[in-house]
Amino acid sequence: MADEIFTHPRLAAIYDALEPDRSDLDAYLDLTRRLGARKVLDIGCGTGVFALLLAEEGVEVVGLDPAEALIEVARAKPGSDRVEWIRGDATALPPLRVELATMTANVAQAIAAPAAWRTTLSAAHRALRPGGHLVFETRVPSARAWERWNREDSYAVTAVPGVGAVESWVELIDIDGPLVTFRWTYVFAADGAVLTSDSTLRFRERDEVAADLAASGFAVQEVRDAPDRPGREFVFLARRPEQ
Template sequence: MADESFIHPRLATIHDVLESDRSDLAPYIRLAERLGARRVLDIGCGTGVLALLLADRGVEVVGVDPATASIDVARGKPGSERVRWIHGDAGALPPLQVDLVTMTANVAQAIVDPQVWRTTLRVAYEALRPGGTLVFETRDPARRAWEEWNRGASYRVTEVPGAGGVESWVELLEVRGPLVSFRWTFVFAADGQVLTSDSTLRFRERRETEADLVAHGFLVDDVRDAPDRPGREFVFLARRPETSH
């Protein structure tokens, strides 16, 4: 189940303005270029920012997301006809053969159910051509990012074209083992509407994630830093082995 910030039409519509800095996507684009990827599957594509950036570069992209409102926003953007949009989780995908599978931002951590996570890795493996790459990021649990998730550190007012000022902030709700829950609040100055969006992320240890990948047949090529967040994230690059002859 997607969070309200992605499934509520009013929140999905303003998502790109609230998250306007997407410099985190640049390494994914560079990786696609370095690999010469011509076909990409973007799992948890959201409002389609990465999918459309890749499509602008002539890449054939399939974007899948369980949030209808986010997919609707993506479909309404210029150039969206160049992307194949699918509503659902990874298990809803038809047979594919791609060069690269991506899960950006919080996507991998938002898959908190172990069975759904296993299904996602299986589907990613099956969608990749032999030699194809899966790349995704997760926060390093040792950095305890949730300790900064409070109103004082996150409060801001964003001017949204056509919507006016929107106040937003995050508050930590609960830390239970590897699961961390938090709530975003949004206040619309135009009419005073208050909307909230609760989220839970799973903080996986590096060894746990590597073991999951190996268990699903991947070769782990690299675990690196996110360039814009050094020391905070694990970026996993895993490959489907070439078919043996």
């Protein structure tokens, strides 16, 4: 089954411990402040790390994710009552009038099917008030990130409180045009359990993303580097026009 890290309760519970450095969210938080956004839709909110950072600043947040296991982790965190959590994809959204919609980390690339991607962009457009913004990142294909997705470069042992030591590593499985499939393996020292999670990301070219945004009614305002990963990410800032 694909993406077990998102759906398996045992893996969802250790997700944050395996990804402790979320400095990538600093730029999104700074942008939210710069735009003065007080209502935000976090698409693919996962365990709620970014949504809760926003809520701590008094921002009204809707966190959307299709994985029930991740949403349950988010709901169990302190302050979670300040966020509206919705389990589902973009089609599950109620009518909204947010000022900013976000897709952080791998979210945009994980929406690999073209139809699902178009649906997500259209839903984000509807959720935004006129003049609102959408921001997300996607890896630069020419940087060939998948060349570093191997056991040698990724192997780690993480001490997870209440769980024990967990070994983890990633291995590349397949490259099919813009689609790259990889497998994470997790070994729990406490009982020797071995769990795996397969994922597929779509690597889109800059012009392709810009065309998709335009087709969904957005105007691209800026394409920048991720400040902590120069040359490796396109960060798109798009706007829903006033009219």
